[in-house]
Amino acid sequence: MKAKSFNSEVSNKYKWSMVIDLDKCNGCGACTIACQAENNIAVVGEKLASEKRTMSWLRVERYFEGEWPELRVIFLPMPCQQCGNAPCEPVCPVFATYHNPDGLNAMVYNRCMGVRFCGNNCPYGVRKFNWFGYKWEASLQEQLNPDVSVREVGIMEKCTFCMQRIRRGKDTAKDEGRDVKDGEVVSACAQSCPTKAISFGNANDPESHVSKLVKSKRRFRLLEEHGTDPSVIYLKGGA
Amino acid sequence: MSITVLGLFDKIEEPAAMVKPLEDISIHEKDMALISVAPYPDGTVFYDEDHSPLWAIAIICGIIGFIAACGLAGWTQWHINLNVGGKPTLSIPPVVIIAYEFTLAGAVLGTFFGMIYYAQLPDWNDLAYDQEISRSKIGVLVRCEDEATAVKIEEIMRAHNVVTIKRGRDDF
Amino acid sequence: MTDNPSDRRNRARAGETPSLEELRGIAARKSAQHGNDIDLNMPEAWLNQYSLSPMFYTSKAYFIFTLALSSVVAWGVACWFYQIYNGMGVTGLRPPIFWGLYIATFVFWVGLSHSGTIVSSLLRLTKANWRRPVLRGAEAMTAFSLMVAGIFPMIHVGRVWRLYYMFPLPNQRSLWPNYRSPLAWDMMAISVYLTASMIFLYTGLLPDIALARDLCPKGNWRKGYLTVLSLGWRGTHRQWHVYEKASTFLAVFVLLIAPSVHTIVSWDFAMSITPGWHTPLFGPYFVVGAIYSGVAGVITLMIILRYVFGLDQIIRIMHLYNLAKLELVMGVIWAYFYFVEFMTAWYAHNPVEFRIWEYEWERFPHLMIIMLGGTAVAIFLLSFHKVRTSPAWLLGITILINIGMYIERYLIVVPVLTHRDNAYTWTDYTPSFIEISVAAAAIAYFLLLYAVFSKLLPVVTVADIREGKIISGDVRIGNRELRVYADVEETL
Numbered sequence: 001m002k003a004k005s006f007n008s009e010v011s012n013k014y015k016w017s018m019v020i021d022l023d024k025c026n027g028c029g030a031c032t033i034a035c036q037a038e039n040n041i042a043v044v045g046e047k048l049a050s051e052k053r054t055m056s057w058l059r060v061e062r063y064f065e066g067e068w069p070e071l072r073v074i075f076l077p078m079p080c081q082q083c084g085n086a087p088c089e090p091v092c093p094v095f096a097t098y099h100n101p102d103g104l105n106a107m108v109y110n111r112c113m114g115v116r117f118c119g120n121n122c123p124y125g126v127r128k129f130n131w132f133g134y135k136w137e138a139s140l141q142e143q144l145n146p147d148v149s150v151r152e153v154g155i156m157e158k159c160t161f162c163m164q165r166i167r168r169g170k171d172t173a174k175d176e177g178r179d180v181k182d183g184e185v186v187s188a189c190a191q192s193c194p195t196k197a198i199s200f201g202n203a204n205d206p207e208s209h210v211s212k213l214v215k216s217k218r219r220f221r222l223l224e225e226h227g228t229d230p231s232v233i234y235l236k237g238g239a
Numbered sequence: 240m241s242i243t244v245l246g247l248f249d250k251i252e253e254p255a256a257m258v259k260p261l262e263d264i265s266i267h268e269k270d271m272a273l274i275s276v277a278p279y280p281d282g283t284v285f286y287d288e289d290h291s292p293l294w295a296i297a298i299i300c301g302i303i304g305f306i307a308a309c310g311l312a313g314w315t316q317w318h319i320n321l322n323v324g325g326k327p328t329l330s331i332p333p334v335v336i337i338a339y340e341f342t343l344a345g346a347v348l349g350t351f352f353g354m355i356y357y358a359q360l361p362d363w364n365d366l367a368y369d370q371e372i373s374r375s376k377i378g379v380l381v382r383c384e385d386e387a388t389a390v391k392i393e394e395i396m397r398a399h400n401v402v403t404i405k406r407g408r409d410d411f
Numbered sequence: 412m413t414d415n416p417s418d419r420r421n422r423a424r425a426g427e428t429p430s431l432e433e434l435r436g437i438a439a440r441k442s443a444q445h446g447n448d449i450d451l452n453m454p455e456a457w458l459n460q461y462s463l464s465p466m467f468y469t470s471k472a473y474f475i476f477t478l479a480l481s482s483v484v485a486w487g488v489a490c491w492f493y494q495i496y497n498g499m500g501v502t503g504l505r506p507p508i509f510w511g512l513y514i515a516t517f518v519f520w521v522g523l524s525h526s527g528t529i530v531s532s533l534l535r536l537t538k539a540n541w542r543r544p545v546l547r548g549a550e551a552m553t554a555f556s557l558m559v560a561g562i563f564p565m566i567h568v569g570r571v572w573r574l575y576y577m578f579p580l581p582n583q584r585s586l587w588p589n590y591r592s593p594l595a596w597d598m599m600a601i602s603v604y605l606t607a608s609m610i611f612l613y614t615g616l617l618p619d620i621a622l623a624r625d626l627c628p629k630g631n632w633r634k635g636y637l638t639v640l641s642l643g644w645r646g647t648h649r650q651w652h653v654y655e656k657a658s659t660f661l662a663v664f665v666l667l668i669a670p671s672v673h674t675i676v677s678w679d680f681a682m683s684i685t686p687g688w689h690t691p692l693f694g695p696y697f698v699v700g701a702i703y704s705g706v707a708g709v710i711t712l713m714i715i716l717r718y719v720f721g722l723d724q725i726i727r728i729m730h731l732y733n734l735a736k737l738e739l740v741m742g743v744i745w746a747y748f749y750f751v752e753f754m755t756a757w758y759a760h761n762p763v764e765f766r767i768w769e770y771e772w773e774r775f776p777h778l779m780i781i782m783l784g785g786t787a788v789a790i791f792l793l794s795f796h797k798v799r800t801s802p803a804w805l806l807g808i809t810i811l812i813n814i815g816m817y818i819e820r821y822l823i824v825v826p827v828l829t830h831r832d833n834a835y836t837w838t839d840y841t842p843s844f845i846e847i848s849v850a851a852a853a854i855a856y857f858l859l860l861y862a863v864f865s866k867l868l869p870v871v872t873v874a875d876i877r878e879g880k881i882i883s884g885d886v887r888i889g890n891r892e893l894r895v896y897a898d899v900e901e902t903l
Contacts, residue, residue, distance in 0.1 A: 052505045052838050061835040078835075087684050089324035093594040094576040095586070099322040111586070113576050114499070114569015116509035117594055120828060121683045125507040125836035129569065131500030153498040154569025223832055226684050229325075276622060277877030278651035280897070289652030297660055311579055315587035326591055333590045337599055339671060344603040347664045351610045354657035355642070358650040362643025372646060373625035375455035375877075380647065 013179060014170075015103040015231070016161050017203035018187070019213040020077055022236040024197035025060075027075035031189035031198060032056050035079075038162060038188035040144045040151075042134030055128050057159040058189055076234075077198065079189065080105065080126045080159035081222065084229030088118035088127065096156070103231055104161055114154040123223050124230075127158045161200070161231075162187040182208035203231075242389045243407040245274075245367045246396040247376040253399040254284045254379045260395045264388065266381055274368065274378030284379075296353035297346045304345020308338035367407030376402060455877075459626050462871040465720040467628060469866060480859040487852020490845045491566055499569050503843040508828040512842040513567035514679075515821040516850045519704070520560035520857075521601065521676050522697070522816065526705030527553025527608060528669035530734070531615075532662040540883070540896045541733050543875040544725045547619070548716060549709045550612045551870070555860040556708075557605045559853050564598070566849060593678045600675040604668050611661050617644050617654070618874035633867070673701045680823065686763040687756070687827035696748045703741040704816040707809040710734045712861075714806045716870060725871055728800050735799040738809070742790045749783075749819075767830045771822055774839075778818045785815035 035041065035058045042055045061076040086105045089097050096112040099105060119127040133153035136144065144150060147164035151157050162185075169185035182201055190200040201210030213219075218237035221230050248254055254273065261271070268285045281288065312334040320328055355361070372378050381392050393404055494501050504511050530549035534542035565571055577588055577598055588595045621644040624637040644650065677697035680688040710731060717723045756764045771779055789808050798804045830837050842850075864870070882897040 048500075053500065063835070076835075078833075083324075085325035087324060089322075090326050090589070090591045091593065091683065092323070093589055093592040093598070095319065095321055095323070095589045097323075099324065111576065112570070113573045115567075115594055116569065117592070117679070117683075119506065119509040120685060122507075123684060123832040125831055125833045128506060129509065130498070131504070132498040152570075156569075226832070273648040274646050275648075275651075276618070276646060277874050277881055278655060279648070279881060281648075281652070287648060287652075289649065289656060291653050291656070293653065293656050293660065297664075312590040315579065316590060318585065319587055319589075323589065323591060330591055333596065336596050336671075336675065337590055340596075340599050340603045340668070340675075343664050343668050343671075344606060347603075347607045347610055347661060347668075350657050350660045350664070351614065354614065354653050357653045358644075360642040360644065360650075362645070364643075366643070366645060368645045370625040373622045374459065 012101045012103070013204060014101075014202050015204040016082070016166065016185075017103075017201065017210050017214060018079065018082075018161065018190070018232045019199045019210055019216075019219075020232060020234050021197045021199075021213075022074065022076065022234055023218075024195040025075045025077060025193075026195060026197075027060055027062065027073065028194060029060055030192045030194060031077055032058050032060060034188040034192035035159070037143070038145055038148070039160075040148050042130075042136075044134065048131075053131055055130075055134070055157075057126070057128065057157070077189070078124060078126060079232060080161075081124055081228065081230030081232045082159075082161060084231065085227055087121040087123065087226070087228060091117040091121050093117070102166070104163065104166075105158075106163070107156070107158060107160060109149055109151055109155050109157070112155045114156065116156065118156055123226050123228065127156055130155050130157065179205070182210075241382045241384055241408075242386065243367050244381045244383070244389055244392045244396070245369065245405040245407060246379050246381075246393075246401040247369055247371055247403040248379065248399070248401055249376065250400075251279065251283060251377055253401075254377060257379065257395060257399050258285055260398075261381065261392070264391050264395075266383065266388075266392070270382040272380040274372055274380060276373050276375055291353070291357035293350060293353050293357065296349045300349025301342045301346035303349075304341040304343070305338050307345070308341035309334060311341070312337035367405065369403065369405060371403065380407075458876070459622070459873070461722070461724060462873045462876070463623055463626055463869055465716075465722070465865045465870050466623060466633070466868070467631070473862070473866075477859065477862050480855045480862065483855035484852050484859055487849050487855070490848040490852070494566075494845055494849075495571055501843060501845045503841045503846065505838060505840070507831050507833075507836045508825065508838065508840045510567070510824055510828060511840055512821065512846040512850055513563050515817070515824045516853060517560055517563035517567070518676055518697070518824070519817050519820045520556045520563070520853065521673060522701035522704045522820070523708050523813075524553045524556040524560065524604070524608070524705065525669055525673060525698070525701040526556075526709045527551070527612075528665050529702050529705060529737075530709050531611070532666040532669075535658065535662045536666065539733075540879060541730055543879045544722075544727075544871055545709065545713055545730055545734070546615060546872040546875060547870055548712050550608065550615055551861065551864055552705075552708060552712055553608045554605070554612045555857055555864070557601065557608060558860065559857045561601060561605060562853070562856075564594075593675065593682045596675045597679060600668075600672040604672040607661075607665050607668050611665050614654070614658060614661055615872060615875075616868060617641065618646065619869040619872060620644070621646065622873055623869050636867075670698045673698045680827075685827055685831060686761055687767045687830070688823075690752070690755075692748070692752055692755075696752060699741065699745050699748050700816060700819065703738070703745040704813055706734060706738045706741055707812040707816075710738060710805055710809045711813070714802045714809075716865075717802065720865070720870070722871060725876065728802070731802060731805055732799045735793055735805055738812070739790060739793040739799075742786055742793065742812070746786055746790065749786075763830055763832060767826050770830060771826050774826075775822065778822065781811075782815040782818045782822070785811045789815075 036043070036056060039057060041057060044054055048054070058077060058079045061078050063074045063076065065072040065074060082103065082105050084103065086097075086099060089099060089105065093115060094111050094113055096108045097105060097118055098108070114129070116129060119129060130151050130153050145164070147168070165187065166185050169180045173180045173184070180202065182205060185200070187198075187200045190198040199210050199213055201208040203211045203214050205211060213235065214233050216235055218235040219233050220236065221233060268287045271285060273279065273284050313329060316333075317329045322328075367380055369376070369378060379396070383389050383392060389406070396404060502511060502513075527549040530542065531546050531553075535546075565574060568574060577595065579587055590596070620637055620641040624634065624641050627634045627637060674694040674697065677693040681690060681693035683689060713726050713731060713734070717726045753768070756768060789812050792798045792804065792808055798808070825840050829840055879896070884895060885892050886895050
């Protein structure tokens with residue numbers, strides 16, 4: 001694994017990117033629910049949710065512009081931006097989060113001690129912490145995704161670009177002796193978006209639709225002045 | 240086996256005056272020691288410079304600490320080889336910080352244990368001492384080879400208002 | 412009974428030592444205009460009695476006080492276990508505020524630990540002769556506040572039972588801590604500082620433990636451990652030479668370690684990219700704040716020791732006066748750093764940083780006024796000679812200063828985290844009852860450590876005071892008698 005200093009270029013076949021078209025997002029929230037179902041995210045209940053302790057890895061941010069009746073609402077789905085120069089990574093004292101060769105910011109739940117410096121250093125605020133040990137009732141445990149570990153109390157967690165699906169896709173491709181094809185690996189949020197606002201794929205594959213979207217003229221990234229080099233590209237230009 | 244004579248005095252002038260008579264019977268600084276509850280400036284009674292290489296021990300232990308830090312911070316970073324936030328695999332500034340701390344820690348530990356060693360501590364053998372010294376008596380410890388000299392030393396001490404005289408073994 | 416020097420000397424020579432009440436009565440009658448340190452006319456035996464009296468005389472009030480402190484500490488420990496069992500959710504923390512009262516308390520206690528280093532090392536190295544009685548109290552304060560501070564990383568961590576991941580223990584998975592992280596530097600720095608200050612404290616204690624061992628009343632239970640801890644120290648001139656050399660070295664090393672420790676603690680914040688934290692000023696700012704807070708702590712402690720143990724013959728007004736002067740200087744320097752920090756944020760008007768400043772005034776106006784007003788009042792009052800020589804005023808001022816510094820630590824940690832880059836995440840934080848209990852228990856723990864220490868080991872540096880007496884004398888110049896200290900290069 002090669003990593004050049006102070007830049008995120010990793011010589012690798014895969015660079016998973018997500019493109020979110022804000023002109024198409026209608027704020028339905030299906031992505032949030034899909035993410036919660038796919039990744040065994042705890043449902044915290046009304047009281048904790050009012051204390052801003054929801055565990056959702058992907059949230060849809062809502063911004064209001066103007067005054068009623070000329071009110072406009074802008075929806076911004078905010079997953080983990082999987083930064084190339086992730087500020088959350090170097091500050092973890094135990095290497096519980098690191099950069100993997102696919103350009104993703106990986107979490108090692110077993111290693112996390114719960115110091116929470118990474119949460120402080122994320123400028124987007126996408127990292128979540130397990131404030132309590134959340135339990136599922138016996139029957140609800142049937143719905144847990146067996147590919148994703150259930151986190152215990154005191155651990156940080158965040159969106160992983162559905163790492164389990166990437167893994168499965170790469171395993172299948174390896175068994176068949178080929179690379180992952182475009183559209184074979186899709187994150188839960190991209191899969192469930194009714195307007196296809198979220199696109200997911202390998203930006204290093206010139207045939208994938210994501211790599212074409214990434215070059216769009218409407219593209220921007222969030223908080224680029226921090227030099228975090230996020231892998232999530234937003235598109236906005238329309239009305 | 241030498242004989243040690245311990246004499247306790249009230250004032251510092253008395254041991255100071257004793258130095259000349261002791262020299263006359265060939266007792267020099269290396270066979271004398273001053274025991275007191277607080278340090279007297281060197282030369283109050285006699286000059287006996289300290290030759291312990293404490294500075295060398297501090298430096299050596301500091302260097303050991305520095306090397307340990309380079310190993311701990313530097314080698315472990317290189318060994319784990321994980322990319323975190325685009326930082327280089329072996330980043331030098333953190334190594335500098337850890338090395339600074341460990342160098343000073345090594346120096347401190349070296350100084351401390353060096354001091355313990357050169358002060359001949361821990362001393363569980365009950366060397367010549369009297370508890371009155373903590374009540375501000377000044378103790379003068381004189382070492383000699385035979386009984387005759389010891390008797391002469393005692394005479395000199397009595398001539399200088401000694402309060403108590405005790406005998407010991409080789410207590411240096 | 413007449414009270415004149417020769418009378419006292421005769422009584423001491425006859426082996427008579429007065430009762431503590433009589434000693435304190437004499438102290439009260441002494442005129443304050445002498446102002447200098449130790450009454451040179453006090454017979455040695457009485458000095459022993461006086462300086463070791465905290466150890467050997469225990470009043471009933473002490474037991475009540477210690478019992479009260481222990482119950483507060485026990486309550487804090489119970490709260491901590493409750494938190495471990497239920498998870499960090501019992502605190503008031505919530506994203507994006509991942510650090511709160513615990514970290515602020517941690518930084519405060521690390522800051523307080525700079526007291527001993529500055530008072531003890533710096534004054535030792537500059538050969539300030541007035542330092543002698545206050546050394547032990549200051550060094551003990553450093554060691555104990557570090558012991559308290561070291562607990563807080565354990566408390567604020569989500570999974571305490573995995574804390575050993577932070578230690579570089581070789582394991583079969585070849586996993587090591589991440590030394591790029593400021594928290595790993597923190598751990599190293601605080602461990603090193605704790606070790607160094609414990610060693611410094613113990614080295615200074617060695618002759619005093621030997622003294623206490625010899626002067627222990629017959630049959631006292633302390634004799635056993637005092638004999639062991641004194642390592643057979645006799646006080647031969649050779650031992651003193653090595654001891655003095657080692658003390659100088661240790662003073663230098665501890666003085667080098669201390670600013671680096673608090674700089675590294677400040678880098679827990681300055682190394683992040685969060686607006687409001689990411690400023691290079693934090694290093695020196697924290698160090699200055701620590702010294703400011705620490706010296707105030709030493710003054711508070713000295714006044715308490717004076718009063719509780721009746722040590723006002725040894726810890727005299729002059730010592731408080733000099734420490735107060737030092738505190739005044741530190742206050743001015745701290746105010747300068749605070750102003751610089753405010754000015755750059757205010758002028759450049761980075762939207763998030765400016766919003767943080769506004770929020771501090773909107774949400775915590777009372778805290779801001781106590782902090783800033785407290786420093787202003789302190790600097791103003793400490794400029795007056797009358798205030799610097801009055802223990803009552805100094806006690807009030809220094810406690811106000813430390814309350815202000817605690818608030819300052821809190822205002823560094825929390826408002827910045829409530830207002831991050833992503834405005835959607837802005838939220839509020841209030842410490843929960845559990846957090847406040849644990850923080851209060853930390854203060855009780857510190858005082859408890861100090862109370863126990865005062866009964867086990869001498870709280871006053873008797874050997875240093877004796878040394879001061881040896882190299883000093885009164886000289887008559889015309890009609891005036893002045894105290895002079897020998898300018899000896901070899902001794903400290």
